[in-house]
Amino acid sequence: MTDSLTDLLDLEDLDADLFRGRPADTSRPRVYGGQVAAQALMAAVRTVDPDYVTHSLHSYFLLPGDTAVPIIYDVERLRDGRSFATRRVVARQHGRPIYYLTASFQRPEEGFDHQDVMPEVPSPEEGVDMIALMVAGGAPEADALAKEWSALDARHLGTSLRGLPEDKAHPARARMWIRINERLSDDPVDHLAAFTFASDMSLLGATLSAHRTNPAKVQMASLDHTIWFHRPFRADEWWLYDQVSPSAQGGRGLAHARVFTQDGLLVATVAQEGLIRPR
Incomplete structure (x- = not known):
């Protein structure tokens, strides 16, 4: 589970700035996006002075x-400055690039500080097990995803169609609690990478939350993925994934999410656009 x-x-x-990531034990036909994103981030981190911390990836x-x-x-070392460092990572298989990541790192410093207020939501214990919900709903690849996401504990709180209060300004919303289900080390990098792995698991579902459609009848694929890390946190403690999809059009859906710890600290913001093409 977490060990895997x-x-x-x-x-x-493998060589200077060159790394190899092992494949996951999965029956799915393609690599889970969160895996390649997390492995690429780890590759970038390996080439940066530990005095710098990850603040964003695109x-x-x-x-x-x-x-x-x-x-x-x-990994390509684009910049090593006094305050910031930048890395670009290309992930390849069979001699072809399958994924590009640019990550920025900053030496910690003091500055202005404010954040959004966390919404009032039920506790994780009041949520519904996300994998059980997918299996019960007949979601495609539900059994395969249950195996691939076995290190994650995800509790569904609701969507715009069911479970969340009406918000006419935001017709497509989804909320869930997530955590790594066993204790990680105290190395902050492990928590950033584990969070990155988990962050790809539900955003495209949020883009469909305003539409009464069967996910099995929708072709879905992540196109891009961005994370801004605001404050340190532990990925093995509950964090709220407060997701909103401001737009869907042309076979694509956009979602962004605020990430809060249980005590209300805003620790990250995630954005993703993906393919949501009716079959």
Whole structure:
């Protein structure tokens, strides 16, 4: 479970700024986007002075990943400044790029501080097990995802169609609590990578939350993925994934999410656009 996730994110050093990530044990036909994003982030982190912390990543999914073979991560050192460092990572399989990531790192400093207020929501214990909900609803690949996401504990709180109060300003919303289900190390990098792995699991579902459609009848794929890390947090303690989809059009849906700890601290913001094409 958590050990398998930790092993998945422990890359093999091949050469200077060149790494190999092992494939996940999965029956799905393509690599889960959160896996390649988290492994690429770990590759970038390996090339940065530990005095710098990750503050953002921006990425594009180019081709479906092959689940049967490892992924090669090639890191380019774009900048090493006094306050910021920047890395670009290309993930390759079969000699072709399947994913690009640019990550920015900052030496910690003091500055202005404010944040949004966390919405009032039920506790994680009042949520519904996300995997059980997917299996009961006949979601495609539900059994395979249950295996792939076995390190995650996700509790569904509701969507715009069911469970959340009406908000006419935001017709497509979804909320859930997530955590890594077993204790991680105290290394902050492990928590950033584990969070990155989990962050891809429900955003496209949020883009469909205003539409009464069966997900099995929708072709879905992540196109890009962005995370801004605001404050340190532990991925193995509950965090609220407060998701809103401001727009869907042209076979694509956009979602962004605020990430809060249980005590109301805003720790990250995530954004993703993906393919949501009716079959």
